[in-house]
Amino acid sequence: MASATSCSEEDFSCSICLDVFNSPVSTPCGHNFCRTCITTFWDDQAQYKCPVCNALFHTRPDLQVNTFISEGLHRSHPVVPLKEEYEVKTAQLGKIEAEVQQMIEERQRKIQGIKDTVDRIKADADRELADGVQVLTALKHCVEKYQDDLNQTVKEKLKSTEKEAEGLIKEQTFRSLKNPPPTRDWTMVEVLPPSYVGTLKRSLEQLEETLDIEMKKLPDLKPDGKKSSTHGHGRATPPPAGEGATQDHHQHVPGQGRAAEQGGAGLEADVKKATRAGRGEPEEPAGDLKTQELFKRVRSLLNKLTPQIFKPVMKQVFELQIDTEERLKGVTDLIFEKAISEPNFSVAYTNMCRCLMGLKVPTTDNPCQTLNFRKMLLNRCQMEFEKGNDNEKLFEKKQKELDTASEGEKQKLKDTLEEAKDKAHRRRLGNIEFIGGLFKLKMLTEHIMHDCIVKLLKKHDEESVECLCWLISNIGKDLDHWKAKPRMDQYFNMMGNIIKERKTASRSHFILQDVLDLRRNLWVPRHGKQGPKTIDQIHKDVELEEHREQMKVQQAILSKSSGGDRMEGRGGRGERGEEEEEEDEG
Incomplete structure (x- = not known):
């Protein structure tokens, strides 16, 4: 084998x-x-x-x-010596043990980095809370201070008025008919109510300035999203320990500084929104900080605009950096909203628009093309003019909701609807006044004006009739020339037919008749239109009124003095006659 x-x-x-x-x-x-x-x-x-x-x-x-x-x-089968196998296995185990040990050390470093990051987050949170408490406490004290100042100012004015009234009352009280007070014309004496105009506005402006100061103390963000090294209120933020820890910090808590910055910006926005609401100003347009500062400056200049200081204000407007489409649109909206909300100052705002007519900026989509102020303003006027149709549909919808509402909700919905209609009515009339002013300054063509008149004539509702009469009363004299006379005759024939057919309310008939009479009177109004006056004109009017009052008082004193002398003369002769009669009897 x-x-x-x-x-x-x-x-x-x-x-x-x-x-x-x-x-x-x-x-x-x-x-x-x-x-x-x-x-x-x-x-x-x-x-x-x-x-x-x-x-x-x-x-x-x-x-x-x-x-x-x-x-x-x-x-x-192949046989491997035991010693050789042992050495191979030992080497493999050693390598595995080294890898495991390295992994353990990396995990420990990672855990320590996370702990350090959490500690820094807690420290930042404590610091943010402390800063927030400090800033908000300061603002709270400012609000309380301004509230106390406002209360004190109002109370002092009230006390002064009451003291003046008490003095007048005491002066009019007679102790005895034998000792009358000095002669005075009391028909002209009155207690004028104190003026609180601007008191609340000054308090809100002071609060806004304080808020701006506090906001500047907050840390700014760098372009990479990190906070600046200088922290609010003069403290320096300690740098993270090590480069790896810095990476872990930004890896695990992205946007922490941005969230704090947005929180501060949100606070500022809320306070400024409340401030603008207290002043009755429109909402602030969106944009970057420089653009917001520009809008704030324009709003301030619009509030200061008067006929007397028109040129200095326009000089400051020309110095503003209105160089982007966003800024031009925001400035246009601010001027337009101000103009239609204050039609009594429409002349000043239209003159301002005339000065800005040549302003141009490159468009956002194509920098090679430009967008001018005049075009943007006219588009805004057209949108507001055509908004009447949308308002009518909205009001009809609200009226249906009111008709189907319960008894408890009807009054509230009715008040809301009336308020919305009144606001839309005032805006529409303000826009009509503004459009007429722009036409007089040659910023709108006759063709556009005729188009507006035709659209208003097609409607016979009371608001459209009022806008039509307002517009024709304002610009009819400029349109009524020999070239456009046939069209003007046609307009007035249609207005006469509206009166004859009685398609509108009685108030509309009277307004239309006034416009017809105005044209018959060669566009000379029965009462001159009163526009805004300069400060000098107001001072002259006040001086003239005071002079008239003084003349009335002097005339009253003279008339009473001459009447008293005649009474004394008649009284003297009567006493003498009685004495003579007594002597005759004796």
């Missing part, structure tokens, strides 16, 4: 699976197979026979483990 080392690979192969023996066993006929292969083979056969020699077995034979083949297979 040959040794296992000299046998070929075929001697160790199963004749069924043709692979190396796996758990080799021997049959009674002496052939060798894998245990699994011979067992599976016999399970599929009806008779038990050898796959090699076909020897038949009457019963399923017992299989014997072939130890020889098993040992031979063991000797044929």
Whole structure:
């Protein structure tokens, strides 16, 4: 029997699976197979026979483990020395242990960085809370101070008025008819109510200045989103410990400084919004900080605009940097809203628009193209003029809601609807006044004016009729020349038909009739239109009124003095006659 080392690979192969023996066993006929292969083979056969020699077995034979083949297979496998295997495994374990240790150290550094970041966040939060408490407490004290000042000012004015009234009352009280007070015309004596104009506005302006000062103390953001090194109220923010910690800080808490800045900006916006609401000013347009400062400056100049200081104010307006489409649009909206909300000063605002007519800026979409102030202003006027149709639809919808509302809600909805109608009516009339002023300054063409008149004539509602009469009364003289006379005759014929057909309310009839009479009188109004006066004109009017009052008082004193002398003369002659009668009786 040959040794296992000299046998070929075929001697160790199963004749069924043709692979190396796996758990080799021997049959009674002496052939060798894998245990699994011979067992599976016999399970599929009806008779038990050898796959090699076909020897038949009457019963399923017992299989014997072939130890020889098993040992031979063991000797044929490659054998690795134990020491070499130990060294390889030891090296692998050492490498794995080093990697695990490095991972542990990295995790520990990461955890420490997170802890440091949390500590810095807590410190920043405490610092922000302290700053917030300090700033808000200061603002609270300012509000309380301005409130106290306002209360004190109002009370002092009230006290002064009451003292003046008490003095007048005491002066009019007679102790005795024998000792009357000096002669005075009491019909001209009156107690004038104190003026509180500007008191609240000054308090709000002081509060706004205080808020601006506090806002400048807050930290600014750098372009990269980080806070500046100088913190509010003179404190310096300590730098993070290490570059890695800085990265972790900005990785885990992005936008922390931006959130604080937005919180401060939100506070400023809320306070300034309340301040503008107290002054009755429109909402502030959106934009960057420089643009907001520009709008604030324009709003301030508009509040100061009067006929007397028109030129100095316009000089300051020309110095403003209105160089973007956003800024031009914001300035246009501010001027337009101011003009239609204060129609009595429409002349000043239209003159301002005339001076700004040549202002141009590059468009946002295409810097090569320009957008001018005049075009933007006229578009704004046109939008407001055409808004009447939208308002009518909105009011109809609100009226339906009012009709279907419950009894408890009807009064509230009715008040809201009336207030909205009144506001829309005032805006529409203000826009008509403004459009007429722009036409007189040659900023609008006659064609546009005729188009407005035609659109207003097509409607017979009371508001449209009032706007039509207002517009024609303002610009009719400029339109009524020989070239446009046929069109003007047509307009007035239509207005006459409206009166005859009685399609509108009685008030509208009277307004239309006044316009017809105005044209018959060659556009000379019965009463001159009063516009805004300069300060000098007001002073002259006051001096003239005071002079008239003094003349009335002097005339009253003279008339009473001459009447008293005549009474004394008649009284003297009566006493003398009585004495003579007594002597005759004696």
